[in-house]
Amino acid sequence: xxxxxxxxxxxxxxLLLEPxxxxxxxxxxxxxxxxxxxxxxxxxxxxxxxxxxQVRFDAMVVSLDDEGAAVAMLERVRAGEFTTPRAVPxxxxxxxxxxxxxxxxxxxxxxxxxxxxxxxxxxLETIAQLAVPLPTPLAANA
Amino acid sequence: xxxxxLPADEPERLAALRELLLLDTPPEARFDRIVQFAAAEFDxxxxxxxxxxxxxxxxxxxxxxxxCETSREVSFCAHAxxxxxxxxxxxxxxxxRFFDNPLVTxxxxxxxxxxAPLRLAxxxxxxxxxxxxxxxxxxxxxxxxxxxxxxxxxxxxxxxARADSR
Numbered sequence: 001x002x003x004x005x006x007x008x009x010x011x012x013x014x015l016l017l018e019p020x021x022x023x024x025x026x027x028x029x030x031x032x033x034x035x036x037x038x039x040x041x042x043x044x045x046x047x048x049x050x051x052x053x054q055v056r057f058d059a060m061v062v063s064l065d066d067e068g069a070a071v072a073m074l075e076r077v078r079a080g081e082f083t084t085p086r087a088v089p090x091x092x093x094x095x096x097x098x099x100x101x102x103x104x105x106x107x108x109x110x111x112x113x114x115x116x117x118x119x120x121x122x123x124l125e126t127i128a129q130l131a132v133p134l135p136t137p138l139a140a141n142a
Numbered sequence: 143x144x145x146x147x148l149p150a151d152e153p154e155r156l157a158a159l160r161e162l163l164l165l166d167t168p169p170e171a172r173f174d175r176i177v178q179f180a181a182a183e184f185d186x187x188x189x190x191x192x193x194x195x196x197x198x199x200x201x202x203x204x205x206x207x208x209x210c211e212t213s214r215e216v217s218f219c220a221h222a223x224x225x226x227x228x229x230x231x232x233x234x235x236x237x238x239r240f241f242d243n244p245l246v247t248x249x250x251x252x253x254x255x256x257x258a259p260l261r262l263a264x265x266x267x268x269x270x271x272x273x274x275x276x277x278x279x280x281x282x283x284x285x286x287x288x289x290x291x292x293x294x295x296x297x298x299x300x301x302x303a304r305a306d307s308r
Contacts, residue, residue, distance in 0.1 A: 030288040034288055
């Protein structure tokens with residue numbers, strides 16, 4: 001477990017799962033430039049889960065798919081099945097958000113839901129809010 | 143109206159542009175996606191991927207404009223290609239270089255322009271721009287600049303990929 005002081009010196013590391021190339025690459029490039037955030041990109045839940053196994057991410061931004069694979073992945077995150085701490089802050093991006101989705105995301109302790117279509121700027125502002133790793137009892141002990 | 147000056151490496155610039163074999167070709171989805179994304183991201187009515195030829199600027203991809211080319215003499219992009227960074231005109235009517243430009247006084251009535259030069263290699267002049275145009279004055283903040291530069295970089299990647307495939 002990294003001491004909190006040491007963790008604060010390292011740039012925040014964020015997992016971005018977004019299949020849409022233009023959005024993903026633009027968010028990544030600008031976030032790196034402006035927010036000193038290290039972003040690992042994934043285009044699929046399979047790729048994201050491989051990264052979650054390898055890296056203790058400080059935050060995640062995840063595009064929800066229609067098939068539910070991203071939700072299943074988040075359930076596994078919250079169950080502590082990956083190297084990434086189970087209390088990692090999560091933001092989701094989705095094209096549709098009904099009451100069922102809101103309740104589901106609440107149950108997964110998702111911090112924010114971004115509704116598509118959204119602007120890169122909106123995603124970047126959200127990342128900026130997530131970029132500072134905050135110590136929580138769960139994260140510190142994971 | 144200030145007419146654009148020719149870059150010092152204009153012959154080489156034109157050669158690089160022509161080697162792309164892009165002028166007067168049909169639209170391509172990979173370039174259309176970028177200008178459509180840019181137009182939506184910045185909420186502008188017009189976004190263009192403009193290639194600046196010897197006497198004209200021609201639009202390989204465009205949103206919000208019916209014409210496919212204009213003369214180089216009135217082109218904002220022809221000014222932008224000589225710049226290192228973004229070329230931004232917040233209010234063309236208030237700018238002594240452009241207030242009487244026909245593209246400002248007439249259709250499409252440009253007020254705001256932001257052009258990101260498309261440079262195929264470091265140290266060379268740009269072959270064109272990825273640009274945003276609005277009909278009202280605008281300003282861009284640091285994040286907007288970074289986003290436009292990033293989209294420009296993606297456009298340059300597509301141009302280079304096309305050059306490499308020849």
